[in-house]
Amino acid sequence: MTAIPLQPPRRLIEFTLDGQETRVPEGSTLLDACRAAGKDIPTLCEGDTLTPKNACRVCVVEVEGARTLAPACSRRAEAGMDVRTDTERARHSRKIVLELLASSTDLSTTPRAAEWLKEYDAKPARFGPDAARLNEEPKIDNDLYVRDYDKCIQCYKCVDACGEQWQNSFAISVAGRGFDARISTEHDTPLTDSACVYCGNCIEVCPTGALSFKSEFDMREAGTWNEPAQTETTTICAYCGVGCNLTLHVQDNEIVKVTSPHDNPVTHGNLCIKGRFGYQHVQQH
Amino acid sequence: MDLHFGDSKPTGEERAAVDALLGPPASAWEGADDRTDTDLRWARGGREARARRDLLLPGLHAVNDRVGWISEGALDYLCRRLTVPPAEAYGVATFYAMFAVKPRPAKVLHVCTDLACAAHGSQALCASLEERLGAAGAPVAGAVWQPSPCLGLCERAPAALLVQAGAAEGAEATEPPSRPYATAVIAPATAEALVLATAAPEEAPAEPGAAMAVPQAGQPGLTLLGRVGVVDPYSLDDYRAHGGYAALRRAFDIGAAGVIREVTDAGLVGRGGAAFPTGRKWQATASQPAHPHYLVCNADESEPGTFKDRVVMEGDPYSLIESMTIAGYAVGAHHGYLYLRGEYPRALRLLQNAIDRARARGLLGDDILGQGYAFDIEIRRGAGAYICGEETALFNSIEGYRGEPRSKPPFPVEQGLFGKPTAENNVETLINVLPILTGGAQAYAAIGTAQSTGPKLFCVSGNVSRPGIYELPFGATLGELLDLAGTPGEVRAILLGGAAGGFVRPDERDIPLTFEGTRAAGTTLGSGVVLVMDDTVQLPRMLLRIAEFFRDESCGQCVPCRVGTVRQEEALHRIQDRTGAEAAGDIALLREVGRAMKDASICGLGQTAWSAVESAIDRLDVFESRGAK
Numbered sequence: 022m023t024a025i026p027l028q029p030p031r032r033l034i035e036f037t038l039d040g041q042e043t044r045v046p047e048g049s050t051l052l053d054a055c056r057a058a059g060k061d062i063p064t065l066c067e068g069d070t071l072t073p074k075n076a077c078r079v080c081v082v083e084v085e086g087a088r089t090l091a092p093a094c095s096r097r098a099e100a101g102m103d104v105r106t107d108t109e110r111a112r113h114s115r116k117i118v119l120e121l122l123a124s125s126t127d128l129s130t131t132p133r134a135a136e137w138l139k140e141y142d143a144k145p146a147r148f149g150p151d152a153a154r155l156n157e158e159p160k161i162d163n164d165l166y167v168r169d170y171d172k173c174i175q176c177y178k179c180v181d182a183c184g185e186q187w188q189n190s191f192a193i194s195v196a197g198r199g200f201d202a203r204i205s206t207e208h209d210t211p212l213t214d215s216a217c218v219y220c221g222n223c224i225e226v227c228p229t230g231a232l233s234f235k236s237e238f239d240m241r242e243a244g245t246w247n248e249p250a251q252t253e254t255t256t257i258c259a260y261c262g263v264g265c266n267l268t269l270h271v272q273d274n275e276i277v278k279v280t281s282p283h284d285n286p287v288t289h290g291n292l293c294i295k296g297r298f299g300y301q302h303v304q305q306h
Numbered sequence: 307m308d309l310h311f312g313d314s315k316p317t318g319e320e321r322a323a324v325d326a327l328l329g330p331p332a333s334a335w336e337g338a339d340d341r342t343d344t345d346l347r348w349a350r351g352g353r354e355a356r357a358r359r360d361l362l363l364p365g366l367h368a369v370n371d372r373v374g375w376i377s378e379g380a381l382d383y384l385c386r387r388l389t390v391p392p393a394e395a396y397g398v399a400t401f402y403a404m405f406a407v408k409p410r411p412a413k414v415l416h417v418c419t420d421l422a423c424a425a426h427g428s429q430a431l432c433a434s435l436e437e438r439l440g441a442a443g444a445p446v447a448g449a450v451w452q453p454s455p456c457l458g459l460c461e462r463a464p465a466a467l468l469v470q471a472g473a474a475e476g477a478e479a480t481e482p483p484s485r486p487y488a489t490a491v492i493a494p495a496t497a498e499a500l501v502l503a504t505a506a507p508e509e510a511p512a513e514p515g516a517a518m519a520v521p522q523a524g525q526p527g528l529t530l531l532g533r534v535g536v537v538d539p540y541s542l543d544d545y546r547a548h549g550g551y552a553a554l555r556r557a558f559d560i561g562a563a564g565v566i567r568e569v570t571d572a573g574l575v576g577r578g579g580a581a582f583p584t585g586r587k588w589q590a591t592a593s594q595p596a597h598p599h600y601l602v603c604n605a606d607e608s609e610p611g612t613f614k615d616r617v618v619m620e621g622d623p624y625s626l627i628e629s630m631t632i633a634g635y636a637v638g639a640h641h642g643y644l645y646l647r648g649e650y651p652r653a654l655r656l657l658q659n660a661i662d663r664a665r666a667r668g669l670l671g672d673d674i675l676g677q678g679y680a681f682d683i684e685i686r687r688g689a690g691a692y693i694c695g696e697e698t699a700l701f702n703s704i705e706g707y708r709g710e711p712r713s714k715p716p717f718p719v720e721q722g723l724f725g726k727p728t729a730e731n732n733v734e735t736l737i738n739v740l741p742i743l744t745g746g747a748q749a750y751a752a753i754g755t756a757q758s759t760g761p762k763l764f765c766v767s768g769n770v771s772r773p774g775i776y777e778l779p780f781g782a783t784l785g786e787l788l789d790l791a792g793t794p795g796e797v798r799a800i801l802l803g804g805a806a807g808g809f810v811r812p813d814e815r816d817i818p819l820t821f822e823g824t825r826a827a828g829t830t831l832g833s834g835v836v837l838v839m840d841d842t843v844q845l846p847r848m849l850l851r852i853a854e855f856f857r858d859e860s861c862g863q864c865v866p867c868r869v870g871t872v873r874q875e876e877a878l879h880r881i882q883d884r885t886g887a888e889a890a891g892d893i894a895l896l897r898e899v900g901r902a903m904k905d906a907s908i909c910g911l912g913q914t915a916w917s918a919v920e921s922a923i924d925r926l927d928v929f930e931s932r933g934a935k
Binding site for chain 1: 396857
């Protein structure tokens with residue numbers, strides 16, 4: 022059975038999107054409106070299960086009369102707004118944001134990054150060979166997952182998922198300031214000494230692959246990670262009575278990682294340590 | 307919330323510092339050593355404990371002031387006391403430049419290397435310090451020195467601030483006894499004076515009075531600075547004898563709506579830089595149905611070259627307390643926060659004294675002047691973060707979170723401090739309310755121009771004969787101000803509005819110093835900074851200093867600012883000694899990055915991080931790139 026949560030009826034807001042009269046339910050973001058209209062706006066810090074921090078600024082659009090560009094992921098549609106998504110000004114900012122990220126961060130496992138860099142004609146190399154990079158080594162301090170902050174764009178999603186938006190563990194926070202800011206436990210202690218409960222809900226929301234299963238990290242290192250060859254099977258977690266959905270990612274008849282469907286109305290992609298990491302018993306031959 | 311703590315324990319001194327602020331812990335749940343039977347049956351915590359989150363920043367200050375740095379044990383203990391996750395508290399502690407989470411000596415010497423001090427030889431001063439005290443950041447003989455952004459002492463450049471961690475006066479004694487907490491401002495600084503002060507901070511010569519920073523002090527006709535140097539800043543009686551608290555009486559006579567009407571009719575706009583109409587802000591706050599309402603005074607003056615608020619707070623502190631009371635009354639607030647820059651120890655002492663005395667006399671408290679209006683003011687100290695002068699970052703800082711700006715909308719008048727309707731005003735804006743109420747809106751509006759009414763404070767520094775704060779009616783020209791201050795050298799450039807402002811040429815003396823006049827001239831008045839640079843100053847170095855400043859002060863939240871300020875600094879490094887075609891490529895790059903920072907950053911810091919550099923390229927042609935385009 023699929024539960025379809027019924028929402029109270031919402032008023033429709035009328036505004037102009039790229040010259041077209043558009044109607045969206047009250048409370049919709051400009052990004053919601055763009056997606057409903059079939060427009061593909063790049064996003065990184067936005068996620069379907071979280072309220073975005075609108076920190077990456079890659080989704081900026083132009084709102085007529087506003088001094089600055091607006092992040093589509095967070096700005097709500099207002100009646101009478103005139104929004105343009107594809108102006109030279111908006112595209113310029115997106116291009117620079119992509120260049121700034123790609124020149125400082127390893128985007129090799131960020132889905133669609135290569136495609137966007139091409140689409141916006143971004144050339145991160147133009148900042149020169151000496152352009153400062155994050156230069157972080159992967160943090161491997163437990164058997165379950167790896168934090169490779171060289172790939173981190175500081176989108177705050179893991180912090181929000183660990184903290185007040187989902188897990189309430191508050192094991193990680195942003196520490197430091199500016200370019201030196203990093204996602205960190207208190208005093209940068211290993212995860213094993215922190216408040217982490219290994220739910221892995223941070224991995225679920227990470228948009229760049231900075232957080233990954235140890236199994237995935239090891240296979241990528243060994244060159245055996247082969248996503249096209251993997252199957253995904255959604256099943257029900259066998260551990261307790263909640264009935265969370267698990268999506269098993271299987272390669273060569275081995276479970277290589279576990280995710281959870283974000284549209285599940287109960288769990289919204291969240292799991293606990295057992296559902297996320299406790300699959301080894303399935304594979305005891 | 308199930309908090310997880312490590313095994314580190316606070317030292318006796320750290321515990322004493324936290325307990326001095328929060329009182330002794332009521333149970334083992336809040337960090338008491340001995341667990342009682344009651345503790346085992348009854349868990350304390352929850353909403354009530356978490357509601358004290360805003361004491362995190364004062365708690366960090368308490369530890370840092372007492373010990374000089376914040377250890378794992380101290381942070382854990384503070385977190386237990388306040389029910390704050392240690393990771394979050396660590397994120398907050400590492401946000402502020404004045405805190406350290408690694409051991410460091412008790413004595414920290416902050417040497418300003420920002421614009422005004424750079425124009426007065428801070429580079430040579432640092433070189434000399436390196437010889438005597440070792441490299442910056444390297445502890446020597448119980449002290450460490452480090453370069454600092456603008457300390458707001460520009461009229462006495464080059465400046466330094468020494469902070470010696472230790473026990474505050476009257477603090478509970480610990481074993482072994484702590485050294486006393488002490489601060490010393492050394493300006494103008496020589497290497498000898500800094501070495502001497504570092505050896506014995508308590509014996510450093512006293513600072514000159516605030517009037518030293520006001521070349522016009524004592525002159526008739528001053529509205530905002532009239533009491534600076536005239537009254538004893540400690541004395542409430544002296545303040546009242548010089549017209550103090552007449553404005554508050556008038557406010558009670560005409561009522562809250564009357565105050566807002568007067569302020570609106572007077573045409574007062576914000577002096578922090580954004581020039582938003584104050585009356586409109588107050589009206590919007592006052593009319594919000596949600597309660598309580600808050601009043602916040604933004605005294606986190608950190609724009610390089612700005613020191614007007616400090617001079618007002620040090621020279622006439624009661625005027626700010628009275629203004630805040632009036633503003634609180636107008637917007638329907640009963641609690642006011644005064645967010646003061648962490649680098650202003652003397653202003654802190656004077657304001658705390660003023661608040662205590664005003665409270666003792668019934669000018670703050672439950673029933674002000676017997677009018678049935680309750681209002682009190684709490685000072686919150688910043689800890690070295692320029693970004694906290696951004697209005698919403700300031701809210702986060704007070705609330706005990708990282709000082710990162712929030713997205714707007716919602717605006718502070720709807721959801722500000724603690725999510726409640728909040729009016730936030732700069733110090734200078736607030737004290738303008740006094741002449742509006744005592745002299746009437748009409749008389750006030752007659753000063754200045756039609757669009758920029760009233761008097762304005764200007765912070766003049768750099769290569770001038772008489773640096774300091776000048777009060778002029780809006781509409782005076784740049785040239786008139788420069789003539790007052792005296793420019794002995796060959797002026798090469800004038801920076802208006804600070805690091806977030808823009809450069810103008812010496813031949814632009816006719817620019818009227820009004821919001822509309824500077825806007826029409828394609829520049830900005832900002833916070834009133836007028837920083838003069840003569841031909842002894844290397845402009846590319848100044849631009850690099852501005853770029854370093856923004857890189858250091860970016861909170862790191864949004865990509866355009868976090869990485870853009872780094873790329874800006876790198877490009878300016880590359881073209882330090884290049885001009886013309888050799889610089890053209892990097893200037894094009896700077897333009898592209900600058901445009902994205904301006905368009906796509908979350909807050910004003912990123913949006914203005916490129917404006918001074920842009921103006922230096924376009925108006926001053928610093929890199930002689932115009933012909934090369």
